[in-house]
Amino acid sequence: MNAIITYPLIFQAIVSIVLLFLWQNVKAQRMVSIIGSAIGLSISVVLFNQVWQKGTIAIQMGNWEAPFGITLVADTFAVTMVVLAHIVAMAVSLFSTKGIVASRVKFGYFPIMHLMIMGLSGAFLTGDIFNLYVWFEVIIISSFVLLTIGGKKAQIEGAVKYFTLNMLASIIFLTAIALLYGTTGTLNMAELATIIPEIEDRGLVKIIALIFFLAFGVKAGVFPMYVWLPAAYHTPPAAVSSLFGGLLTKLGVYAIIRVFTMVFPVGLFTYEWIGIVGVLTILSGALGAFVQKDIVKVFSYLIICHIGFMIAGFSIGTQLALTGVLFYMFHDIIVKSNLFLVSGVLHRITGSTKLASMGGIMENKTTLAILFAIPLFSLVGIPPLSGFWPKISLFGGAIVSQKWYVLAALIFGSFMTLLVVAKVWLAVFSKPLPVGSPKKLFKYFDDFNPSEKRILVIPILLLAIVSLYFGLFAEHIQQLSARIADELINNQTYIETVFRK
Amino acid sequence: MEFLLAIITGVLYASGIYLILRRSLVKLIIGLVLLGNGVNLLLFLMGGLTKGSPPIIADNVKTIGEIYADPLPQALVLTAIVISFGLQSFAIILIKRAYKVLKTDDLDTLNETDNI
Numbered sequence: 001m002n003a004i005i006t007y008p009l010i011f012q013a014i015v016s017i018v019l020l021f022l023w024q025n026v027k028a029q030r031m032v033s034i035i036g037s038a039i040g041l042s043i044s045v046v047l048f049n050q051v052w053q054k055g056t057i058a059i060q061m062g063n064w065e066a067p068f069g070i071t072l073v074a075d076t077f078a079v080t081m082v083v084l085a086h087i088v089a090m091a092v093s094l095f096s097t098k099g100i101v102a103s104r105v106k107f108g109y110f111p112i113m114h115l116m117i118m119g120l121s122g123a124f125l126t127g128d129i130f131n132l133y134v135w136f137e138v139i140i141i142s143s144f145v146l147l148t149i150g151g152k153k154a155q156i157e158g159a160v161k162y163f164t165l166n167m168l169a170s171i172i173f174l175t176a177i178a179l180l181y182g183t184t185g186t187l188n189m190a191e192l193a194t195i196i197p198e199i200e201d202r203g204l205v206k207i208i209a210l211i212f213f214l215a216f217g218v219k220a221g222v223f224p225m226y227v228w229l230p231a232a233y234h235t236p237p238a239a240v241s242s243l244f245g246g247l248l249t250k251l252g253v254y255a256i257i258r259v260f261t262m263v264f265p266v267g268l269f270t271y272e273w274i275g276i277v278g279v280l281t282i283l284s285g286a287l288g289a290f291v292q293k294d295i296v297k298v299f300s301y302l303i304i305c306h307i308g309f310m311i312a313g314f315s316i317g318t319q320l321a322l323t324g325v326l327f328y329m330f331h332d333i334i335v336k337s338n339l340f341l342v343s344g345v346l347h348r349i350t351g352s353t354k355l356a357s358m359g360g361i362m363e364n365k366t367t368l369a370i371l372f373a374i375p376l377f378s379l380v381g382i383p384p385l386s387g388f389w390p391k392i393s394l395f396g397g398a399i400v401s402q403k404w405y406v407l408a409a410l411i412f413g414s415f416m417t418l419l420v421v422a423k424v425w426l427a428v429f430s431k432p433l434p435v436g437s438p439k440k441l442f443k444y445f446d447d448f449n450p451s452e453k454r455i456l457v458i459p460i461l462l463l464a465i466v467s468l469y470f471g472l473f474a475e476h477i478q479q480l481s482a483r484i485a486d487e488l489i490n491n492q493t494y495i496e497t498v499f500r501k
Numbered sequence: 502m503e504f505l506l507a508i509i510t511g512v513l514y515a516s517g518i519y520l521i522l523r524r525s526l527v528k529l530i531i532g533l534v535l536l537g538n539g540v541n542l543l544l545f546l547m548g549g550l551t552k553g554s555p556p557i558i559a560d561n562v563k564t565i566g567e568i569y570a571d572p573l574p575q576a577l578v579l580t581a582i583v584i585s586f587g588l589q590s591f592a593i594i595l596i597k598r599a600y601k602v603l604k605t606d607d608l609d610t611l612n613e614t615d616n617i
Contacts, residue, residue: 157599160595167588
């Protein structure tokens, strides 16, 4: 019965293979991708529902009992992330039908996109650290292709930076795995959770934990390893940036939370320096976002700032703070993906992504401006919207644990986010469009026919509805986050499920 | 033998890091390749070097009596080699493409995407 865990993975693989057979048929690829994403989303919701009702389930691949085989574990954290990944995939699939030009589709955009979703689902569901590494590789290879399809100058340059740092991160990750295996003789997370506390050489354990943090930190984009992120994320089309910005950096955070709560929990390991790194990440992201003059780069730096929120919040190490971090992460995935899609539409409307040459959205496209306001103000956290609620637990956690520097950084980060969003609003929405900006050879938003326009806006609406749900029904998400935080800190159920005969 | 392999791993890591700190795009990739090989060797080394037989349990017994070689590091190294092979071939195509488009091999001139 537990085979349902593998369905999201297998299904995405099948979709991707079907798409490969339709290599040159752009229209069919678009249809198959949308239908595939919709079915994938329903499968993941069914999986979520089963885990929500019956608790954590696990399956041993090839029937090799844990810890000898690879275990896939679906606990609430993993399935929530799978559902969110599929929601973003659904929106990006829809957006890509008009947002990605046919020549890019003919180079295999859609099959690779579905492979990436498969990789993400695999990384969330696995219970084995080496298997996590393999899924990371599946994801980064797909992301390299998505980043370079099109082959523009900026794209190639961004890709060189992205490639180097991500490959370095993989090497560091593998080094950590080698050391961990040499020390403990296992790579199964549930077994590691029981073995690590018994290792006598605490120094070695700390070093291994540090190397793991370094590897995941590069992927998540924490200080000072974030430089590749703003260099690469603004180069591909908006749909790709949306997928990257929403999901890839959060995968790094997911890996940090998963590995550190399971293998190196608070009692065994000092979290102080994680907090310091988190605080520095908030500062560099916030200040970076403030000075940038390109809307996509502004959003890229905001990703870094909010990754800092999660890392700094995680460093507090209490259940309350972890609840806040999880809620914040769920909210951030939806909102950041949405913002990149919004930036894509804004690019189509004004013909530029430079703040100086954009403007007039409020005047010319009032309905769209109101729609775009939802993700922007959710990001700031204006009370009924989704960014506000996780901050209660985050700030509360910092105050209860008396981590004043974390609290100060969180307040500073929120304030700077408000400032940056206000700046973007002024420059793009309320300022009139600068006269005399030359018309480019480029398909503007107004050149699309009404049904095509609708296809560009519907994904944004879809994600906006999800983030409105997060805001207006915050108690559901709070309950979910609290349950996940509880499962992560009291990981006995996880271990028992993995080893159940 | 362990000592020798440990030294080789160290040399591979050191030379890899030295090369990725150089300004040339080609040396960067070679550095990453060397680091990749270093980590594979480390993985192999950390599994423990034993002169043992394959871990196959005979039909009539329950456990392995004699010393056996741990098969897991070998499987891990094999997987890692295949993955790094794929990544390295992508890297080589990427630098070829980068050289064609950007017309430079100097990493210090690759700062266009970082300009404000």
